[in-house]
Amino acid sequence: MENNITTTTTDSxxxxxxxxxxxxxxxxxxxxxxxxxxxxxLGSFQLRQTLLxxxxxxxxxxxxSFVLTxxxxxxxxxxxxxxxxxxxxxxxVVWLIGLIGAIKGVKTPMPxxxxxxxxxFSSI
Numbered sequence: 001m002e003n004n005i006t007t008t009t010t011d012s013x014x015x016x017x018x019x020x021x022x023x024x025x026x027x028x029x030x031x032x033x034x035x036x037x038x039x040x041x042l043g044s045f046q047l048r049q050t051l052l053x054x055x056x057x058x059x060x061x062x063x064x065s066f067v068l069t070x071x072x073x074x075x076x077x078x079x080x081x082x083x084x085x086x087x088x089x090x091x092x093v094v095w096l097i098g099l100i101g102a103i104k105g106v107k108t109p110m111p112x113x114x115x116x117x118x119x120x121f122s123s124i
Contacts, residue, residue: 013040017102020050021095027051031124045107047124049098052117053110057091 016034020027027050035043064084072080094110101108109115 013038013043014102014105016040016043017046017105018099020047021099021102024054027054042102042105042107044124045118046098046102048117048121049110049114051121051124052113053095053098056113057095060087060091 013035016030018030019034020030027047030043030050031047035047064087068080068084072078094112097108098110098114109118
């Protein structure tokens with residue numbers, strides 16, 4: 001198995017890492033424009049994390065929106081919406097930790113999902 005990861009262009013890896021944090025569109029741009037032909041360890045590491053983050057945050061957002069809507073309609077307790085805010089704050093903190101690592105150019109795993117992303121998307 002070949003290792004197509006180069007270590008000579010840390011700047012392009014850092015650029016791909018940072019751009020990947022800005023939505024799934026940013027991830028696609030980072031992967032196809034900066035990473036696909038010039039793979040770096042940092043770029044691969046951050047792209048794996050942001051892909052899993054995008055998938056999980058989308059699923060959590062949709063699931064929580066659906067479940068809370070049902071519960072609020074059934075019970076009339078509007079204060080349950082604060083549960084969603086807590087989740088959103090946690091997601092933002094996790095995202096910021098990853099983004100700060102990308103800006104610094106270090107491979108800092110995101111809390112909760114960072115290590116799992118490395119094994120799930122090892123082909124990136």
